[in-house]
Amino acid sequence: MIKVLIVEDDARVAHNHSSLVEAAPGFTVTGIAHTAAAALSSIERQRPHLILLDLFLPDRSGMELLRTLRGSERTKDEGLVDALVITALRDVEHVREALHNGAVHYLIKPFSLSALRDQLERYAAARSRLQHTGEATQSDVDSVVGLLRPATNRSHSKALASPTGRLVAETLRQAGTDMSATETAERTGVARVTARRYLEQLCTDGRAALNMRHGTTGRPEHRYRWVQ
Structure with a gap:
């Protein structure tokens, strides 16, 4: 279960974000903090995996809180806390600084709840991919980066540069559910390794997302779904 701390000074917004997180499979809210001091205290006690961080705190x-977390000896010993920045600040310097200080993404208010859910x-x-990967390949790294920070310019997609890639993408899009590389290969008639290569590239492009299905035995199954 992924533990999430909501750091937001507006009680109504914090409640909305909390409700959405609780409704997301695999997530639970450990608490809500309305100040940076309360956030640091909650992080120390609850050790969340992810914080939803507003930049306007009383x-x-x-941003100062994010820098504090990145410079803390505690985080080095106990594991880094990931941060998803949520703010109305739009200037590029704030975006650059947030990403430089380790934010996994930067959501600009106002946004739809579906954007946060996505x-x-x-x-x-991405977290599941890293947890179940031993020695990472470049494909693993590209896929994780593509999941966390999907490309904003999706017109130039390597996956869609070939007829086979477009066939795999269209098959996944029309499926309406997640699919494995084997299932994709069966529907398209291409080799499984080829299907998986294009599915991974779609994830890197931000057009698809990777989910991990854990069975009772063996390694988790890689499942891919089209991102609307």
Whole structure:
């Protein structure tokens, strides 16, 4: 279960975000903090995996909190806390600084709740991918980065550069559910390794998302779904 701390000074917004997180499979809310001081205390006690971080806080800015977390000896010993920044600040310097300080993504208010839900799903998929990968390949790294920070310019997709890639993408899009590489290969008539290569590239492009299905035995199954 992925533990999430909501750091937001607006009680109504915090409640909305909390409800959405609780409704997302595999996530649970450990608490809500309305100040940076309360956030640090909650992180120390509850050790969440992810914080939804507003940059406007009454005692300190969320950016200062993010820098504090990245410079903390505690996080080095006990594991880093990931942060998804949620803010109305739009200037590029804030975006650059947030990403430089380790934010997994930067959501600009106002946004639809589906956008936040999508980011949670991407985070869960990327986290699962890393947890079940031993020695990472470049494909693993590209896939995780593509999940966390999907390309904003999706017109130039390597996956869609070939007829086979377009066939795999269209098959996944029309499926309406997640599919494995084997299922995709059966529907398209291409080799499984080829199907998986294009599915991984679709994830890197931000057009698809990776989910891990855990069975009773063996390694988890890689499942792919089209991102609307």
